[in-house]
Amino acid sequence: MCIPGVVPIVLVYGRALLDSSPEGRTAYLEADVRRPADIVTSPVLAETLDLTRPVALSLIAVLHFVPDAADPATIVRQLVDALPAGSYLVTSHGTGDIAPEETQRVVDVYNQRGIPFQTRSRAELEALVPAGMEIVEPGTAVLHRWRPDTDPDEYADADVSAYGLIARKR
Numbered sequence: 732m733c734i735p736g737v738v739p740i741v742l743v744y745g746r747a748l749l750d751s752s753p754e755g756r757t758a759y760l761e762a763d764v765r766r767p768a769d770i771v772t773s774p775v776l777a778e779t780l781d782l783t784r785p786v787a788l789s790l791i792a793v794l795h796f797v798p799d800a801a802d803p804a805t806i807v808r809q810l811v812d813a814l815p816a817g818s819y820l821v822t823s824h825g826t827g828d829i830a831p832e833e834t835q836r837v838v839d840v841y842n843q844r845g846i847p848f849q850t851r852s853r854a855e856l857e858a859l860v861p862a863g864m865e866i867v868e869p870g871t872a873v874l875h876r877w878r879p880d881t882d883p884d885e886y887a888d889a890d891v892s893a894y895g896l897i898a899r900k901r
């Protein structure tokens with residue numbers, strides 16, 4: 732996904748780097764996540780994904796660009812509503828829980844440049860997970876502590892300052 736008209740170059744690179752292959756179909760849709768109906772009703776979606784079988788909805792580092800005024804909980808619910816049972820939501824999200832002052836400086840930089848950016852607490856992030864989904868183990872964790880492959884203490888939580896979670900639709 733990308734903001735329409737803002738970064739179409741991302742789509743150009745995306746198409747050049749990853750296309751459909753025998754392993755799976757790939758498609759690109761220029762859409763604003765704040766308009767989920769445009770995404771779930773797109774013929775591109777129906778032509779690409781078999782929505783009779785579970786799929787993964789990946790909203791990695793996206794939802795912190797959706798302020799409360801845009802009602803992110805409803806956006807996520809509308810996206811998840813289009814998916815069959817057994818599907819997963821995968822998301823990561825900036826947080827001010829760990830280093831509030833440093834994180835606020837990052838928020839300010841984005842906002843001063845006209846880009847909406849809102850960190851959320853653990854509880855605020857989990858509130859974006861629609862009813863009918865369950866967060867899988869180990870729950871919401873600072874990103875590098877979510878089922879780490881390497882020593883998580885190699886990084887300070889404050890330097891990461893983002894949570895990740897995966898939820899499964901019942």
Ligand SMILES: C[S@@+](CC[C@H](N)C(=O)[O-])C[C@H]1O[C@@H](n2cnc3c(N)ncnc32)[C@H](O)[C@@H]1O
Nearest residue numbers: 732733734738762763764765790791792793796
């Ligand atoms: C930090 S990048 C993450 C990209 C990708 N998910 C990843 O993990 O590599 C944030 C992405 O969110 C996209 N984005 C921000 N606001 C958006 C919106 N309203 N609708 C769709 N995409 C948006 C940006 O264009 C950018 O591609």
